[in-house]
Amino acid sequence: LIMKNNSVRIVGVNEAWGELGVASHQLRFTERIEVDEHGPVPTITSSLHTLLSQKLGASQVQAVNEFQLSVADSVFINIHDDEPGKTILLSWTHQDEALGSKLLDIIRSTYKKG
Amino acid sequence: SDEETPNKLPRCYPYGNLNVDDLVQRLAQAGLTDARVEELHGVYIITLANEDVIIKISDASTHIISGNGKLREKLRDILLECLGSF
Numbered sequence: 001l002i003m004k005n006n007s008v009r010i011v012g013v014n015e016a017w018g019e020l021g022v023a024s025h026q027l028r029f030t031e032r033i034e035v036d037e038h039g040p041v042p043t044i045t046s047s048l049h050t051l052l053s054q055k056l057g058a059s060q061v062q063a064v065n066e067f068q069l070s071v072a073d074s075v076f077i078n079i080h081d082d083e084p085g086k087t088i089l090l091s092w093t094h095q096d097e098a099l100g101s102k103l104l105d106i107i108r109s110t111y112k113k114g
Numbered sequence: 115s116d117e118e119t120p121n122k123l124p125r126c127y128p129y130g131n132l133n134v135d136d137l138v139q140r141l142a143q144a145g146l147t148d149a150r151v152e153e154l155h156g157v158y159i160i161t162l163a164n165e166d167v168i169i170k171i172s173d174a175s176t177h178i179i180s181g182n183g184k185l186r187e188k189l190r191d192i193l194l195e196c197l198g199s200f
Binding site: 023024025026027028029030031032033034094097 | 131132166174175176177178179180181186190193194197
């Protein structure tokens with residue numbers, strides 16, 4: 001909603017940036033989650049794919065490759081071999097905060113250490 | 115199955131440049147006093163070693179890399195205070 005020259009208009013977010021003459025500032029978050037999983041990385045990627053598809057709907061989750069998933073084309077999940085366990089990197093922008101923090105909760109509660 | 119997709123819009127849209135000194139001061143006020151600031155080619159890296167957090171700041175973007183979920187939300191709120199938003 002923009003008020004300008006005594007008129008009120010509704011514009012999209014991207015258009016609003018131009019109208020206001022300011023540049024958006026992108027906030028990105030990457031959370032590192034260490035997990036006690038000893039199988040090969042592709043197996044963990046695949047089981048995480050299955051789990052997230054159940055929770056969010058299969059159309060939301062894509063396998064990018066054997067160690068990376070994307071959710072809703074905006075949140076990225078990387079699985080690294082980090083002997084003796086694995087490290088999951090979850091990365092999202094502030095605009096996807098709701099989805100990102102939900103995924104963080106799911107992954108944390110699924111792979112709780114100990 | 116408990117299919118649901120969060121489609122909440124962000125609470126706000128941040129804009130502008132981040133003032134690094136302002137951020138470091140606000141971190142200290144929040145009890146995060148071990149911030150180490152490095153600058154290279156206009157990109158600032160703030161390391162909070164005790165908290166396992168790195169904040170990378172360039173002109174139009176800030177990236178928070180952390181292994182501590184609770185602190186992430188606190189840092190997010192401090193950053194949003196430093197930036198203009200609508």
